Amino acid sequence: MAKAFPLISILFLSLLVLSQSLPLSTRGRWIVDSKTGQRVKLSCVNLVSHAQSMVAQGLDKRPLKDLANEIVSRDYNCVRLTWSVYMFTRYPFETIGDVLDGLDINKVKNGVKKHNPQFLNMTVTSAFKTVVDGLGNAGLMVILDNHISQPRWCCSLHDGNGFFGDRNFKPIEWLRGLAYVARHFSWHPKVVGMSLRNELRGSNNVGVWRKYVKLGSHLIHRINPRLLVVISGLNYDNDLSYLKKKPLGYNLNNKVVLEAHLYSFSGEPESKFVKKPLNIACNQVMDKFEREAGFVVDMKDPYPLFLSEFGYDLRGGNKAQNRFMSCFLARIIGKDIDWAYWAFQGSYMYRQGQQDVDESFGIMDSSWTKDRSPRLQQMLQLAKRINQDPNSKGPMSYIMLHPVSGQCVKLDGKGGIELGDCETPTLWDHTGDGSPMKLWNGQCLKSAGDGKPPVVSAECSGDGSSWTVASKAKLQLSTKSGGENICLEKESDTSIVVKKCICLKDEWNCFDDPQSQWFKLVPTNVA
Template sequence: MTELPCMPITCDSRISQIPTPTDISHQVQISSDETRIYLYKSMKICMHINVLYNLCLHHPVNRGSREMGKAMPALFLTLLFSFATLSHSLPLSTNSRWIVEEPAGDRVKFACVNWAAHLKPMLAEGLDKQPLSAIARHVALMGFNCVRLTWATFMFTRYSNLTVAQSFHNLGLKKAMAGLEKYNPDLLDLTVIDAQKAVIEELGAHGVMVVLDNQMTTPMWCCSDDDGNGFFGDKYFNPKEWLRGLAIVAKRYKDTSMVVAMSLRNELRGPRQNETEWYRYVRKGALTIHHANPNLLVLVSGLAYDTDFTFLKTKPLGLKLDKKLVYEAHRYSFTDSQSDLWLNQSVNQVCDMVITEVKNKTGFLATGSNPAPLFVSEFGVNQMGVNQADNLFLGCFLAYLAELDLDWALWALQGSYYLRQGSLDTEETYGMLTANWTQLRSPQFHQKLQLIQQKIQDPKSRKSENKIMYHPMSGRCVRVDRNETHASDCWGMSHWSHDGDGTPVKLVGTPWCLTALGDGLPVILTAECYSEESTWRLVSGSKFQMANKDENGTDLCLDYDPSYSSSVLTKKCICSADDDSNCLENPESQWFQLLSTNAL
């Protein structure tokens, strides 16, 4: 195999200037320092640098360009991910709580993004804004290894002969049609189901797996209790037609290896939902998919908008699918109308309450004596940063995903919709891409995904287990560099040991321990590991604040403010009392998590 060298490439480089290695099968990552892109492979860092995918979009060479394909250098869009082919063996299977490849059994972690394609036009969003190949490249460049691609049952049971052009014409989408003619003219004369296949094949060509999600029966925006699509037997949810649709889709992709999973149904809900019919139709649906395409993982959703599996504690599903069964769950700040809690109550206590609830209702599936894979197939926030409930929820939920090292899919990729709830060209503020699909909506948000895009736990790892220190608000990890302690990227982070409350936090492989100097001062490393300043305990309802006492007996907590400095400080603890329900200050700068890892 040809080795890909560590080579700096300026943002205005051209393909002709870059040597093109062949037969590269390792995942290629990128990083940058101001004006250069660095290539490195297999997660082995060539040098100490921070990741910034959006760099070249804002480089002076490219500023003002309107097209994604021109906004970044030819290398960045075309050359780089010719190297990044999927190295997993397909199909996938399960082993205990893990998704694994066959037959070796190595873990494959889903780090996915949702791409909506289930609305009235019945076409993956954004293809009027950019070429399909460019969007697929961006998915891979952002570090996502799979797409949860949504679809509506009627696409296959009633509209399979409808072309993309006819669909857009019928909806009066003239502007979007013009965009399709410009960027993806080859799709116009395809049927909507063949256009879906074209999207899947392009994603596969870029090493991106596909999870097909049956979002709705009727092509429309999801979801509400009374939309007629919520539960088996609702107005538009005929179980027989639903099963027929599942069979058609599963069989259609039997020979498409990059389609690795199918869901039974998104977010079962509404006044008619009940456990008896859930067991009945979930079993039928799962067997329908499995018989039509035994290669696929089968994703099972719970009740109450995919937030509740508690009924399985007393009555297991009892379905054997040759190690193909995966459960899926969703969570947002607004789940169960909880947005106001984040705004009006103690953030530490709300976070603890929410995560306790999540673990009780869905997370228990991935733990205990008989664990199963749990795929958090939807979570997300307004990436404009203007929704404070979302902002507070995000750090809390990232900590949960990292703690259990769950598979996940972010809502969403799309920066806009052709037509959503009667409005044309609607912007999606939860989307990774901007409304014109040319760049990241929020590079800062993208950076926060860096740790959870990696495997933290590996059931086949031979590495010893250590701890890494994670700061969920920023998505950064703590690293010691030249005896200084910084929050930095989550590649090559330092390893720590900690034996519980009242013990030191030691830098693995050294005699050094984390030590507080005082309020507002950077922590240091010393060999005095059992002084009050060097022993740490978890405080507050969230159990994310790590504290010790200064000479006056005041609790000082680790603190990191990315807008101030990269240094980790100690400051007076914020809202650290377990019973301090009236404290409304935001403590997230002091949230640190010691995560066990045998993979990083």
């Protein structure tokens, strides 16, 4: 591999020429357009470029333009594009063809030659820039994520890339890499942010974290002040809890965004979602998420939170991960958090010694021609919508979401309700537990009895008219009929009935599955 080129005085570069684009800024917990102040919600996908191939995945399967258009066609608006430090500090002049030859992956190289032949003679630096250009030309915003130092699969406690000072994570070289990328893309209208480092791990030294996070974030801001600077926490990006006692203390002129990750296997093994009562497991995981990361949007001086990684096995056979996803989506949609799904890629050119490796979490299938799971598009529909607008003067009401399917509760035009898409959701007013669920016209949701579809009625009092957000998970909507708690329940693809509530009486010992009765009240002030 070629030697690194000198990056002399990069740490002391001053401001460069800004692009003509409208950069993003922060306003409290929200990300906004710097010029208009309008909220911009990041609904992103992750695309790997940090791995041994040192180029974006998928270029061996489809032309770059097609890949970008596939992302846009699914209503995502940005890409978290990963990169490794050594790509720019040690191997910038290596050609992609030579990199692939060095890995001895002829099948992959032939795929690149077929679909994107121009990349084979490009240097690592030029190839990365070309990918960013291709994504930007499709209208996608790009966040450049420093994923790791070595070009390799991430992340292990023992890979030497986990924390400042590890054998492959030298702070000075890391700063050089950040500086190069910040400078190199200072002109690019669609590069809206840079993250400092993915999934710090192996140490809980908050003092060292504060030192280098400040150095890195201020360096990026000096060189490229138009960018959002995305800062991760400790323990694989799960923990920012130490900011409760001592906040970060700066926002770089409204450019700092905090990030977090969450998977079914974060913390305890994912088997908790099948070995514990589901309402209990969901509540415990979400409470931990709030304590360690979710709280940052609710602090006295809040920051935006970017959920820059979450995902699950889209083949559908992992019961624990399926349950996690429904639980998790209810929370992030309810809080209207910015996010990036892991991952877009259907396969990897090279991963852990193998070529053309399938990604079971990938939105695309291994052929990169169709969705691995068509259900995901519906599940994420409401997550992509701006539900809370800091500029809105409208009252707060609620959308009723069934998080397992991603469908919203809507009027059926026949005096009842049904499940459908969330493009034009029905809005409900609910002032608290034990109050009616009201529509704009004063009508209310009312139980017609156990096993029957609920009705929309002018009668807003009496049996079956008052609704409570029930269960430990706060995901069941219950009312009383004849002294018995009954809950909304998804009966079929679109139909909803009211049935005896699952697991409410003895939640700690009930292992029945309540997901058919999971409905989340999502606050919104956007009509």
